[in-house]
Amino acid sequence: MSKNLSELSGRKGVKDSLFNRLGKLAERTGTPETEDLDRLAEEFLVGKANVYGTTTFYDFLKPENKGKKIYVCNGTACVCAGTQKEVISKLEEKFHPDEIGHMTCLGRCHENKAFFYDGKNYSGDAIEQLDDILSEKKEKKDRYHVQAIGKQILTAPFSSVEEYYQPFFKALKEEKTVVLEEIKKSNLRGRGGAGFPMGMKLDFCRKEENEIKFIICNADEGDPGAYSDRYLLEVQPHSVLFGMLISGYVTGAKYGVLYIRAEYPEAVETVQDAIEELRTRGWIGENILGSGFSFDFQIIQAQGSYICGEETALINSIEGQRPEVRVRPPYPAQQGLFNKPTVVNNVETLSALHFIIEKGGEAWKKIGTEKSSGTKLVSLDSFFNRPGIYEVEMGTPLEKVIEAAGGFKQEIKAMQIGGPLGGVVPVEKIKDLNLDFESFANNGFLLGHASIVSIPKDFPMMRFIEHLFDFAAYESCGKCFPCRLGTKRGHELTKGALEGKNKIDIELFNDLLETLEQGSLCAHGGGIPLPIKNILHYFKEEINSYFKK
Ligand SMILES: Cc1cc2nc3c(=O)[nH]c(=O)nc-3n(C[C@H](O)[C@H](O)[C@H](O)COP(=O)(O)O)c2cc1C
Ligand code: SF4
Structure with a gap:
């Protein structure tokens, strides 16, 4: 059907x-x-x-x-910062409580107090200027630190459109397989979480025989704590478009779809402007510069659902179907959007292609570690003295990043790194971690999209587990039982324990985590046990009283 x-x-x-x-x-x-x-x-x-x-x-x-007029961020970073109660109470002076909704997350983790009004995001001290915002629709751009530790590639200042697209024009004169070979050589691995080699995915799609193929940019950055994709879309939109054009060229795809989350309205505008700039110059459309290659872009604005970041749910979403995760195989490279061969890549993965095409795959491979090549963007939250986007060479010690950001503003006990499905790293483990896929995996964590949400000393860990289950249950697509039921049961158990209504049977709880991990269809249900297991392991003393033997 x-x-x-x-x-x-x-x-x-x-x-x-x-x-x-x-x-x-x-x-x-x-x-x-x-x-x-x-x-x-x-x-x-x-x-x-x-x-x-x-x-x-x-x-x-x-x-x-229906009827919601303003939305308050309830993402993990705002929850840990404890700023949202005050925001809600200020909003309630102007709005009926029924008119206030929630959004997760607005990507304003660097200054919190985030809310969304009339197609714009606000954060930091904006809540103090609520009258102006409501009456004049006053815009208030957020500001954050952008810095490279080591090689500066993704955050390098933009030259000019003419200069930037020269490597694309050059590539159009090369054989597709030659261009693809550079991407393969670079060993660029997907930045959306799973770390799959991009060159292989492009090659699978290239080998499919079909007149119609799609390149999808996954700009649904839903991980609370992450705003590096937002940075690229809003500040470096041409890097994303460049990556999609190259992907289209090597696979034979003519259509590029950018699926941008509704929570990033400013990103939709900047990317659309960048597309129009390319159109005016005649660098997209039919038979680009007489090369025989045709390619055009379409933005799809998402409508608020975390699971749409999962690539098959995202494809269902674009098709207007209920965004439930698809069973694989077939993989999107064989049967994706409208059943046509499709490559789905994360914003940051696509942005890396400019350097690779301009300087060659070897140049990218030389940066970072043997298995994790290149640079990676890291999003730091408001608990750092200089929160922002930091570009690091893969393999950089985590300690070095914290130092570059001026350390923490206040005492923290742990960090959740890599989104809601990422591990919870206690401060004593910081010294053991380097920012690359292997270092995190070997230590029992997950690099994911490398966003860092700090958990302050006084934030109860049981409350953190309850928040994770609440999020996972709300965002579950409902396709498979372990996740649909398991996340809900997990939330009930932890909420009840926090409210003093029940103690949790540890055997039952471990069984629940095991079922989620082993039985879930996708990494949403399958991944949520990781941070919870980390907390059970590293914060046993703190949460012991909520459990019975
Ligand atoms: C629950 C869930 C949410 C995801 N959210 C995102 C997301 O917001 N952005 C993203 O690029 N990938 C996300 N992914 C990963 C995608 O399914 C997919 O692996 C990725 O877009 C592939 O691109 P990459 O190879 O460039 O990383 C998510 C996966 C899961 C299971
Ligand atoms: S694990 Fe959760 S989100 Fe993934 S398919 Fe199952 S119900 Fe859907």
Whole structure:
């Protein structure tokens, strides 16, 4: 059935997608009207239940959120900083509590107090200027530190569009396989979490015989604590577009889709402007500069759902289907968007291609460690003296990054690194870690997207576990039982324990974690036990009283 839905959804292509149309319909009241949904179902030849099922999934489409006027960030960094109660109480002076919704996360982890109003994000002291924001729609750009420790590649100042795209023009004159070989040589591994070699993925897609193929940029950076993709999209948009053009060239894909999260409205604008700049210059479209290569971009604005960052849920989302994770195989490189061969890559992975194409794969491979090549962006939260985006050579000691950021503002006891599915690193382990995939994995953690959320000394670890389960249950796509039920049960158990209603049976709890880890279909349910196990291991004393033998 869903195979047919993919084909049906693909009839109109990405330019006029069911999903974008749903988003447009929700702009006025916060949710599409039922008659509009019926009309859309008819137009796209899909069942009404399918369109309804999609609409009720997303924060910005679901009927429950109708009438919400302002949203407060409840991501892990804002929760740990403890700033959001004050934000809510200030907002309640101007809005009815029913008009205030929640968003996770706005990527303002470097200054917290984050909220979203009328298509713009605000943070830091913006809440003090609420009157101006509401009356004048005053914009308030956030500021954060951007620094390279070692080689500066992804954060290097932008030269000019003319200069920047020279390596692309040069590549267009080369054989596709020659260009691909440089990417393979670089051993660039995906920055979205799994670390899969990019060159291999491009090659799988290249080998598929199909007139229609897609390159998708996964700009759904949903990990609370991470805002490095936001930085690239807002400040270095051409690096992302460049990477997609090269990926399109080597695979034979003609379409590039940027799936950008709704929580990053400014990113949508900057990327669209960059696309238009390329269009004006004639560097995208049909038969680019007479090379025979055609490529164009389409932005799809997401509608608020963490699981859409998982690549197959993301594909379902673009198709206007309920974004449930797909069973693999087939992999997206064989059957992805509209069942066509598709490469999905993270923003940062794509941004690395400029250096590789300009300087060669060997040059990238020489940076970092043998298995983790190149540089990596790290997002630091407001507990650092100089929070911001730090570009580090893979293999850089974690201690060095903390030092470069001026150390911590206040005492912390641990950090969650790599998003909600990343490990919880106690301060005493900092000295053992280097920023690369292997160092983290060998020490029982996960590099992930390398975002750092600090957990202050006085933040209860049991509360942190409860927050993780709450997040995982809310964001579960519901496709498989271990995650759909397990995250909910985990939340009930931990919430009850915090409220003094129950003690947790440790055997049952371990069994639950094991079931999640082993039985979940994707890394959402499969990954959430890692930080919890870290806490059980490193903070046993602190949380012991919540458990019974
Ligand atoms: C629950 C979940 C959320 C994810 N969220 C993101 C995300 O926000 N951005 C991202 O690039 N990858 C995310 N991923 C990883 C993607 O599924 C996929 O591996 C990635 O986009 C591939 O790109 P890469 O090879 O360049 O890393 C997520 C995976 C899971 C399981
Ligand atoms: S683990 Fe969770 S998010 Fe992943 S497929 Fe199962 S229900 Fe969906």
